[in-house]
Amino acid sequence: MSTLVNGLITGIIFGFLLQKGRVVRYDKQMGALRLMDMTIVKFFFSAILTGMVGVAILHKLGIAKPLILPTNIGSNIIGGLMFGLGWSIIGYCPGTSLGALGEGRTDAFWGILGMLTGAALFAEIYPSLSRTVLLWGREGSITLPQIIGVNEWVVIVLFIMMGLGLFVFLEKKGL
């Protein structure tokens, strides 16, 4: 199967699940940022925890290669917070904006145009950023088990315990 067809099928299943989980719409995204409705948090961390176990097994068996995004502390933090500002205005993230458009939310279209514009602007200023912010705190492709110095399963079990704790808390609070 070609890579492109595989990507399309993966996306269709992902989009189907995002929509079934009701996480693509503005009210759910903002509901989480306003700490009123944590549906997207439940979805997001359920996916991450399940994926952690699956991917760790695949890495262990050597049938999938790790691809670790590098840690650049300065740009990770500044860019992450800036994303949060934009997110609180648009109420969609890059992946879910396409899903929102798919379920008929036409305001997502203007958001997608904004995102394409933002990508273009970033490409314009990239040369100056690559000499400044992007050089702050470059730590390379490091993982949590590496820096703590423990087996990856210790970290995964800790994450699962914290995640389940969070889910129990959210259900108790009715969020």
Add this chain to the structure above:
Amino acid sequence: METTESRGWSPYLAGALTGVVISASAWIAGNYFGASTCFVRVSGFIQQLFSPEKVAGMDYFKWFGPKVDWQVMMVLGILIGAFISSKTDGSFKIKSVPDMWASRFGPSPVKRGVFAFIGGIILMAGARLAGGCPSGYGLGAMVQLAVSGLIVVVCFFAGGIIFGQIIYRGGDSR
């Protein structure tokens, strides 16, 4: 509110199944999830139609060139998958202003469109500065226990919650 439409699936179930899809795509295609890089590629593709020389000379497009790859198709698939899901369970609805937005900022689709556009610019510039979005850092990097994933996901939510509280301060009619 949503009493007339089906409530969908449990987010835990839909999320856990997504985790299975994440694992399957690492296995079958050797690809990890991400969504914001393809916005760079598509933006480069559009600019290339107007000034190919300029795009060819830009450093950032040397890293993330205008081409259709696995991720571009994946993100396109999200649109199709959400359409299929919503059309088949009756939750598809043409709507230009979200309810929560309308209750705070009014029913104008133009105002909503302008702010969605501005928010989109800021969000994507932030995502590219950080190196990715919730898909790439959450579903791609955190899944692999990357330090970057944890830092960025914490900042996404911290920023979103802080600014979300500020924007909605004063409350709405809910």
